[in-house]
Amino acid sequence: GQNIDQPTEMTATEGAIVQINCTYQTSGFNGLFWYQQHAGEAPTFLSYNVLDGLEEKGRFSSFLSRSKGYSYLLLKELQMKDSASYLCAVMDSNYQLIWGAGTKLIIKP
Amino acid sequence: IAGITQAPTSQILAAGRRMTLRCTQDMRHNAMYWYRQDLGLGLRLIHYSNTAGTTGKGEVPDGYSVSRANTDDFPLTLASAVPSQTSVYFCASSESSGTTDTQYFGPGTRLTVL
Numbered sequence: 001g002q003n004i005d006q007p008t009e010m011t012a013t014e015g016a017i018v019q020i021n022c023t024y025q026t027s028g029f030n031g032l033f034w035y036q037q038h039a040g041e042a043p044t045f046l047s048y049n050v051l052d053g054l055e056e057k058g059r060f061s062s063f064l065s066r067s068k069g070y071s072y073l074l075l076k077e078l079q080m081k082d083s084a085s086y087l088c089a090v091m092d093s094n095y096q097l098i099w100g101a102g103t104k105l106i107i108k109p
Numbered sequence: 110i111a112g113i114t115q116a117p118t119s120q121i122l123a124a125g126r127r128m129t130l131r132c133t134q135d136m137r138h139n140a141m142y143w144y145r146q147d148l149g150l151g152l153r154l155i156h157y158s159n160t161a162g163t164t165g166k167g168e169v170p171d172g173y174s175v176s177r178a179n180t181d182d183f184p185l186t187l188a189s190a191v192p193s194q195t196s197v198y199f200c201a202s203s204e205s206s207g208t209t210d211t212q213y214f215g216p217g218t219r220l221t222v223l
Contacts, residue, residue, distance in 0.1 A: 008149075030209055031209045033211070041216065042199060042214035043199070045211045045212075045213070048209065050209065087151070091209055095207045096157075096167070097152075097154070097212065099151030099152040099153070101149055
């Protein structure tokens with residue numbers, strides 16, 4: 001079966017760095033997406049990785065290791081507005097997105 | 110640019126009633142999708158459409174139907190609602206299907222079936 005695992009909840013301090021992990025087992029692989037979802041709102045696109053390595057975009061970076069079936073999202077200089085759920089999704093061999101349940105990130109002052 | 114709009118924002122529905130959730134996009138995207146989001150679960154694909162005039166079944170299609178008469182609109186119908194269909198429903202679109210194009214989401218419809 002297809003499976004995406006990520007921690008249910010994480011807590012971090014404003015100004016700090018947090019790493020949200022995602023492991024996956026899917027039928028084929030056409031890339032991994034990270035989305036941010038604030039409570040009561042729509043998911044919004046953060047990043048896409050298809051090759052191994054780190055992609056940096058401002059305060060957010062995303063890493064992929066295809067051989068390990070592993071990705072992480074790194075958030076630096078945390079701000080209160082970063083409190084949200086972070087969704088990991090893998091595009092399978094049929095180009096359909098398989099979604100993790102999301103990681104709720106709580107930022108404390 | 111509105112992107113994707115959904116209506117209604119929320120709805121409480123009696124079991125057995127018929128309900129249509131509306132979705133409209135103004136990005137001229139070819140592909141559109143309907144997902145449901147339930148607590149503790151990832152987004153699950155209900156139905157999708159690769160282009161106007163075509164539709165396909167996703168992971169959880171039972172009890173739902175869709176149509177795609179034109180590029181912009183992709184309504185989702187619950188023929189006879191049941192309590193297990195209580196969920197938040199998101200419509201999404203991407204430039205094309207069968208590619209790694211990013212999916213963009215509407216604001217969602219919160220549906221409660223009693």
